[in-house]
Amino acid sequence: MKNAGIVILLLFVMSSCNGVFEYSPYVTQVKGGIKHIISKNSEWLYKILSDTEDDIIFAVISDTHYDYKELEKFIDHVNNRKDIAFVVVGGDIADKGLLKEYEFFAEIMKELNKPYFTVIGNHDYLAGGREVYRQMFGAFNYSIEAGGKKIVFFDDIFWESNKRPDFLWLENELKSAGSSDLVVITHIPPFGDQFSKEDELIYVNLMKKYKVQMSVHGHVHTSYQGHFYSDETNYVVVPSMLKKAFFEITLSDNIQVKESKLP
Template sequence: MRLSFFLFLCLVLAGCNHFEFSPNQAFDRNSFRDINNRNLKKLGSGATDDTVRFVLTGDSQKSRDETVAFCKAVNALPGIDFVLLAGDISEFGVLKEMEWISRALEDLNPPYVAVVGNHDLVARGKDVFLNMFGELNYSFTYGGIKFVCHDTNGREYQFNGQTPDMQWLQHQLKPENGVTGYIAISHVPPNNPDFDPGLIKPYTDTMVQTPGLLASLHAHTHQFEEYFAGDRKVPFIITSAMADSEFLVIEVVNNNLTYKRVSF
């Protein structure tokens, strides 16, 4: 009798998609995998698209209901090519948090991609992000604009001088055939105390000195901000948090970048 019950219990647990052995689990059979690459394949290159229009949002942690409302608001807008989620998908780096938000974002009509936030790196968050979304530093080109997505969460690495990865970043921002402009995307902006203080100047100088850099986009502070750097007055634009029910619609036409704040 005991053996029969044990076998029955094993079958139940094996067949239960929601069973977790630990809150520190980095993936389960329900987890999304490689979201960024999957959605970039859907997006394509935009080779014939002369207007690049996308949404910037961030800090979706603890905001599943707002994320549902966000998807409805974005879907109601015309001509949105894709959505950029600028980090802090989760609050505690827990698998279920990222699954809840990712499931809500599946309702978006345009594809979305994410960059890693500081909260996404706590506990097992880095492993969860790598499994669910992909690399921490990556880039893609759409409509002739190269989007350079990267990790700027210096405090999570004890300000070790390696985050952001300046060598990788500078290589990504070199002139490239078919690329007319560049947009950098990361979570922590360089004017924030969570950015590695030893890398603020080289990072900002890199942005300012990159020909064709249209903007550096960020989240993290939970409030909108824009400031400028260098003689070219390169804009550093920070979006509000998902919980504040606001996002940015950014448009690039003929290498001119404009944006508007949208409440939902």
């Protein structure tokens, strides 16, 4: 009877603690209302851009997983910037890869009054994060077009993904751009910690071969912009939200970039 009582007590505790077990790394089922965000936002962006012939400005943030309060401040700021058409999040949406972290991020981003696009970060791969990301956002590698430019989003995570990035996909995507100007967005810069010398060379040579104008990254939590490899490609590293900063990229005849501080 004593053992039976213990079993009943445990069942009662488990049944009344749904809030606790929601944080399990094995919970990956995303609710329907926050699925396929990239696909939905691509359609939204197409409608927005079909009504303008002006230069297009988009904002880039990264590594939001440390400070969601600064993310809320960023959204308030950008919502009042009618000149910014869309937002890019450069990875590390979640810290531990938990469904609850992704849901919290998505809930905050609902307040944004313009489309946003994401690239996966190394923290996003942790626990069940890979599957949560796939359901919530969609493909890890994809591209959009804006202002006659092609923006390529590429998963370049080595360690947490336990695989090598699909450089063949990247080359085919760059090749298919034809004469369009190119911007590539990944989480980890090629001079970052996860790239071997061989893989760094592969990435950099692709940027050179297809004359990519700008390569944009996060991950290292500090700001940088410049021609790191002394070639035509401008490498941009976006700081974490803790730095209260973001980058603005203007898609014009000559793609321009500047760092902005939150007020």
